[in-house]
Amino acid sequence: xxxxxxxxxxxxxxxxxxxxxxxxxxxxxxxxxxxxxxxxxxxxxxxxxxxxxxxxxxxxxxxxxxxxxxxxxxxxxxxxxxxxxxxxxxxxxxxxxxxxxxxxxxxxxx
Amino acid sequence: xxxxxxxxxxxxxxxxxxxxxxxxxxxxxxxxxxxxxxxxxxxxxxxxxxxxxxxxxxxxxxxxxxxxxxxxxxxxxxxxxxxxxxxxxxxxxxxxxxxxxxxxxxxxxxxxx
Numbered sequence: 001x002x003x004x005x006x007x008x009x010x011x012x013x014x015x016x017x018x019x020x021x022x023x024x025x026x027x028x029x030x031x032x033x034x035x036x037x038x039x040x041x042x043x044x045x046x047x048x049x050x051x052x053x054x055x056x057x058x059x060x061x062x063x064x065x066x067x068x069x070x071x072x073x074x075x076x077x078x079x080x081x082x083x084x085x086x087x088x089x090x091x092x093x094x095x096x097x098x099x100x101x102x103x104x105x106x107x108x109x110x
Numbered sequence: 111x112x113x114x115x116x117x118x119x120x121x122x123x124x125x126x127x128x129x130x131x132x133x134x135x136x137x138x139x140x141x142x143x144x145x146x147x148x149x150x151x152x153x154x155x156x157x158x159x160x161x162x163x164x165x166x167x168x169x170x171x172x173x174x175x176x177x178x179x180x181x182x183x184x185x186x187x188x189x190x191x192x193x194x195x196x197x198x199x200x201x202x203x204x205x206x207x208x209x210x211x212x213x214x215x216x217x218x219x220x221x222x223x
Contacts, residue, residue, distance in 0.1 A: 045214070100153040
């Protein structure tokens with residue numbers, strides 16, 4: 001089992017819809033969780049971090065964390081074509097390195 | 111402008127020819143790290159540095175070396191590159207207190223033939 005799992009996609013949603021991206025992790029001791037966005041051919045860019053159970057909202061983005069179920073999700077409201085990218089879930093398991101999932105490719109159809 | 115720069119951006123080399131990929135940041139960040147990104151495997155950390163002269167291995171350090179003699183620079187050295195080191199490499203930096211809220215460089219695409 002991978003430490004951080006994401007569905008590779010592509011996840012296709014129509015413009016204006018809510019995109020829901022999910023991530024599960026295996027280490028119950030994980031403390032910090034991050035979502036990075038990576039456009040094709042570009043470097044990852046941090047868009048959300050979440051450290052405690054519940055929801056965290058930032059503009060059109062909402063991160064949700066459920067430590068008991070070991071999942072973290074990212075909701076993108078009013079999806080735009082410019083949101084089309086790969087979204088990387090990353091987890092701080094307390095080891096020396098941040099552990100990344102392989103990413104979910106999101107396509108927002110105009 | 112706050113940024114992380116890497117050079118070169120693209121490099122094609124042959125097996126065994128030593129190379130260095132440079133990384134520099136202008137944000138006075140203490141924490142710097144190197145990742146490689148491969149299809150299906152995601153980003154994997156190679157080495158990281160908590161500050162000048164403090165470096166440590168990440169998840170995939172074999173075949174790589176690093177040094178941190180100045181706070182702003184963190185070069186990645188491949189002493190004897192092999193084809194399995196063909197990959198996309200990213201340098202990243204952050205403040206130590208939020209070390210996983212990282213700023214990534216533009217990436218270096220390395221091909222070893």
